[in-house]
Each structure stands twice: as structure tokens, then as C-alpha cells.
Amino acid sequence: MNQKSLILKNVSKTFRISDKKVDTLKGRLFNLFSNENFKEFKAVDNINLEITKGENFGIIGRNGSGKSTLVKLMSGAFVPDEGGQIIKNGTSMLLNLGVGMSHELTARENVYVSGSALGLKIKEIDNIFNEIIAFAELEEFVDSKIKYFSSGMIQRLSFAIAINAGADIMFLDEVFAVGDAKFKKKAIEVMEKSWIDGRTIIMVSHSLSNIEQYCKRAIYLKKGKIAFLGDAKEAIKLYKEDNKS
Amino acid sequence: MALSTSKFYTSWFKENNRVERIWMMAKIEFKLRYYGNKLGLMWALIKPISQIAMYYVVFQILMSQRVENYVIYLFVGLLLWQFFTETTSGMVKILKTKKYLYEYTNMHKLEIYISSLISSVIGLGFNLLIFLAGALLSGIWPTYHYVYLIFILINLFILSFGVSLILSNLYLLFKDILQIWGIIVGFGFFLSPILYRGDLFSKKLPALDYLNPIAGIINNARNILMFGQNPNWELLAFDIVYALIILLIGLLILKKVSPRASELL
Numbered sequence: 001m002n003q004k005s006l007i008l009k010n011v012s013k014t015f016r017i018s019d020k021k022v023d024t025l026k027g028r029l030f031n032l033f034s035n036e037n038f039k040e041f042k043a044v045d046n047i048n049l050e051i052t053k054g055e056n057f058g059i060i061g062r063n064g065s066g067k068s069t070l071v072k073l074m075s076g077a078f079v080p081d082e083g084g085q086i087i088k089n090g091t092s093m094l095l096n097l098g099v100g101m102s103h104e105l106t107a108r109e110n111v112y113v114s115g116s117a118l119g120l121k122i123k124e125i126d127n128i129f130n131e132i133i134a135f136a137e138l139e140e141f142v143d144s145k146i147k148y149f150s151s152g153m154i155q156r157l158s159f160a161i162a163i164n165a166g167a168d169i170m171f172l173d174e175v176f177a178v179g180d181a182k183f184k185k186k187a188i189e190v191m192e193k194s195w196i197d198g199r200t201i202i203m204v205s206h207s208l209s210n211i212e213q214y215c216k217r218a219i220y221l222k223k224g225k226i227a228f229l230g231d232a233k234e235a236i237k238l239y240k241e242d243n244k245s
Numbered sequence: 246m247a248l249s250t251s252k253f254y255t256s257w258f259k260e261n262n263r264v265e266r267i268w269m270m271a272k273i274e275f276k277l278r279y280y281g282n283k284l285g286l287m288w289a290l291i292k293p294i295s296q297i298a299m300y301y302v303v304f305q306i307l308m309s310q311r312v313e314n315y316v317i318y319l320f321v322g323l324l325l326w327q328f329f330t331e332t333t334s335g336m337v338k339i340l341k342t343k344k345y346l347y348e349y350t351n352m353h354k355l356e357i358y359i360s361s362l363i364s365s366v367i368g369l370g371f372n373l374l375i376f377l378a379g380a381l382l383s384g385i386w387p388t389y390h391y392v393y394l395i396f397i398l399i400n401l402f403i404l405s406f407g408v409s410l411i412l413s414n415l416y417l418l419f420k421d422i423l424q425i426w427g428i429i430v431g432f433g434f435f436l437s438p439i440l441y442r443g444d445l446f447s448k449k450l451p452a453l454d455y456l457n458p459i460a461g462i463i464n465n466a467r468n469i470l471m472f473g474q475n476p477n478w479e480l481l482a483f484d485i486v487y488a489l490i491i492l493l494i495g496l497l498i499l500k501k502v503s504p505r506a507s508e509l510l
Contacts, residue, residue, distance in 0.1 A: 023418065023419065023509075024419055024420050025421055025422065025425060027421075075349070076351065076504075077348045077349075078508055079504045079505055079508075081423065091350070091351050092350070092351060093350055094348070094350075095349070100345055100350065101345055102345055104277060104345075105273065105277075112269060113266075113270060113273065113346070114350065116262055116265070117266070117346060117350035117352045120262065120267065121261075121262045122269065125410045167350070206486040
């Protein structure tokens with residue numbers, strides 16, 4: 001039962017920020033002899049962390065503390081600096097506002113593509129297709145391109161796919177910021193159910209009450225470093241105290 | 246090496262929905278490309294046909310180049326050339342446009358490339374059918390040499406795939422690569438035996454038959470499709486090795502650059 005879903009060893013991420021961003025060949029040629037001014041910025045600094053299968057884990061911190069970068073590192077969208085290691089067991093899906101979908105495709109096509117990317121066979125998607133659409137409350141818009149959708153609709157759809165398609169690890173980056181109260185309630189109900197299914201959930205949120213309610217453990221990030229790792233309530237208390245001063 | 250290849254195979258086929266996913270994405274992309282507008286698949290034909298008409302007037306009538314069956318001759322050249330340029334140019338930004346596929350799930354980037362290539366191949370298939378009809382109308386009957394076309398096409402696919410890999414990964418580093426590639430393609434069009442007689446081309450610029458990987462492909466395709474001849478096997482072998490080297494370079498660049506794709510874009 002103590003199987004690890006995610007292990008981070010010495011994970012750091014440094015971004016190089018240049019005054020003038022040179023990303024064309026022409027620009028490179030013209031700037032060949034002028035030395036570029038790089039500022040190095042460590043968004044995430046030496047994180048060691050283990051997340052157990054089925055755990056709900058919260059990430060809190062102020063804006064710019066490296067929360068989203070950490071989530072992107074965990075999900076594999078970013079590569080850690082040399083020396084860092086991320087071990088991930090199982091499929092994962094990163095959810096934030098309206099992502100993981102192509103705006104050129106219809107809701108139906110997006111369900112199939114995302115579902116398949118999460119490891120489902122087309123036949124399996126056929127079986128749960130109606131369920132996904134019903135959950136997202138998009139029955140009337142199945143064959144419309146999602147570029148015509150509102151951000152809330154897109155988010156509902158991606159949430160519905162992720163829940164029904166069942167990625168082993170789900171990264172939720174401020175997913176509760178959009179979606180009306182009714183959908184929020186439904187999403188939380190499903191999340192509660194999916195804990196039992198042994199899925200691992202990593203939640204980033206400014207809403208401390210969400211973290212407090214659903215996460216046993218949390219990490220409090222301060223300028224990319226771990227300020228606190230452990231009991232979620234403790235982390236939130238520390239975070240609140242820091243914000244007072 | 247053997248170990249790593251076998252590992253590659255299991256990691257690719259163990260996950261057994263990968264093949265159906267690639268096929269599904271190819272179909273969706275094909276549909277997007279050709280059915281997004283009212284004329285649909287016709288667009289795939291209008292371009293080569295209008296170009297054929299234009300070049301026919303200029304080269305055959307005005308400049309009296311006197312190539313037999315010039316329309317069909319042009320058709321072969323344009324078909325293959327356009328497949329190459331449209332596939333490669335279309336894939337330059339693929340890591341950007343298809344970001345949603347690899348960033349939020351665990352999809353392998355090669356899948357995205359393969360499905361895009363397949364959808365281009367489906368388009369080429371339709372064009373080849375039209376070509377066959379045109380050839381028959383012009384009195385050119387298929388010969389057993391047509392079987393060899395498969396080698397030419399595979400050669401073309403490997404080449405287009407390799408170039409696309411290189412370009413799309415360079416795009417992550419140099420955002421102006423699409424413009425640069427446009428210029429290269431512009432030169433390439435006139436440095437390939439598309440408009441003029443292949444034999445004159447080979448006589449005047451023999452080095453280009455080998456330097457330009459498309460030249461051999463077009464000349465050989467004409468040997469097979471129009472003249473009922475065997476392909477120039479030596480040239481074909483050379484071009485296949487050429488394409489494989491480009492593919493290898495492409496795969497190496499993909500491995501080196503693409504993991505950082507989402508932070509570079």
C-alpha cells in the first residue's frame with residue numbers, strides 16, 4: 001500500500017532570463033559577438049519529496065513561489081536541472097484552466113484524443129463517452145469545436161475526461177477557480193470518490209480551505225524552496241503567519 | 246544497442262492503444278486539413294492542377310520546351326515536390342500547435358509526428374489516384390515497374406519525416422526557421438527537375454542529382470510512372486541512405502531538444 005507514485009530527488013529548475021530575448025537565427029547571428037546578459041533565476045530549488053499512491057497532496061505558496069513550475073516538473077512538461085531526478089509511476093494528467101485540448105477540435109474529438117492519450121482504448125471511450133459528456137453538461141455541444149466554448153465549459157470537459165479516463169496521477173492547478181458553484185460541488189464529490197480508487201492527486205490552490213479539507217499533507221513553497229513539508233494544517237498555519245507580517 | 250532497441254520496441258508496443266491512437270489522430274488531422282472548408286478534398290487537387298496549367302502555358306507553349314506528355318510529366322514532379330514541402334512546412338510548428346497533446350499527458354512526441362505524416366500520406370494517396378486517371382487519359386498504361394514506386398515513396402516519406410523533425414526542433418530555438426525554410430524551398434523548386442527535362446537537368450548539373458535529395462526521387466518516379474523503366478537503382482540507394490541519415494539526425498535533435506519544448510515555446 002505504501003507504493004510511491006512520485007519521487008523527486010534534488011529537483012531544481014533554473015530559468016535564464018535575458019534582457020533581450022534572442023530566439024531567431026537572424027538575431028543570433030547579429031548578436032554573435034555581443035555577450036548576452038543572462039540573469040539566472042531559480043524557480044524551484046532543491047526539492048526532495050515522495051508522494052504515496054492514493055495520497056492527496058497540496059502545494060501552497062505565494063505567487064511566484066514556484067508552485068506551477070513544480071507541478072510542471074512533476075508532470076514532465078519541464079525537465080529538471082541536471083542532477084535532479086523525477087520518478088513517476090503511472091500515467092498523469094495536468095489540469096489547469098482549459099488545457100489538454102485542441103481548440104480546433106470538437107468536444108467529441110477531444111474526448112477521444114485525450115482519453116486515448118490517457119491510455120484508454122477507443123472501445124472503452126465509446127463506452128464512457130456519454131458519461132463524460134453528461135458529467136461535463138455539454139450534451140448539446142458534442143460536435144461543436146471547443147473554440148466556441150466558454151472557459152468554464154472547456155474546463156468542465158477536461159475535468160470530466162480526466163476523472164472518467166482515470167489518469168493515475170492528477171495534477172490540479174487551480175482547477176477550482178473556474179466553474180460555477182454547482183459544478184464545483186460535483187467535482188469535489190467525484191474527487192472524494194476517486195481517492196478511494198487509489199488515484200494520486202496533487203493540488204495547487206490559493207484556496208486554503210480546499211487544501212485543508214482535502215489534503216493530509218502539503219508543501220509550503222517560499223521562493224522555490226521548501227519552507228515546510230508535512231501536515232497540511234501546519235503548512236497552512238505557517239503560510240498564514242508569514243502573510244501577516 | 247540491441248538492448249536499447251528491444252526496450253524501445255516494448256515501450257512502444259506494450260502500450261497497446263498507441264497504434265490505434267496514431268491512426269485516429271491522423272484521421273482527425275486529415276479531416277481538419279481538408280474538410281475544414283466547403284471545397285474539402287478538392288483543395289488538395291486545385292493547387293497542383295492550377296500550377297500545372299500555369300507551367301504548361303509558360304514552358305510548353307511560350308518557351309516551347311517540347312516534352313512529351315508534359316502535363317503528366319509536371320504532375321509527377323509537382324505531386325512529389327508538394328508532398329515534401331507541404332509536409333515539412335506544415336510540421337515546422339507542430340510542437341507548438343500540438344502542445345496540448347504532450348504537455349498535459351504522457352504522449353510521446355514521435356506519435357504526433359507520425360500521425361501528421363500519415364495524414365499527409367492519405368492526401369498523397371488521393372492525388373496518386375487522380376494521377377493514374379490522368380495518365381490513362383493521356384495514353385500511359387501502367388507497367389509492372391509501378392511496383393517499384395513503393396521504394397520511391399518510402400524514400401520520400403523518410404526524407405520528409407527526417408526534415409520535419411529537424412525543422413520543428415530548430416523552431417524551438419530559432420523562431421524564424423519557417424521563413425528561412427520558405428526561402429530554401431523556393432530555391433529548391435528551381436533546383437529540382439520539376440519544370441524541365443530531367444535528362445537536361447542531370448547533364449548540366451550532375452552534382453544536383455545527388456546533392457538535392459528530391460531530384461533523384463522525381464527522376465526515378467518519372468522513369469517508373471511514365472517511361473516504363475526501372476529506377477536508377479544506384480541513385481535510389483543513394484537517396485534512401487541520404488534520407489536515413491537525415492532521419493537519424495532528426496531523431497537525435499528530437500531527443501536532445503524536444504524535452505525542453507514546453508519551456509522554450
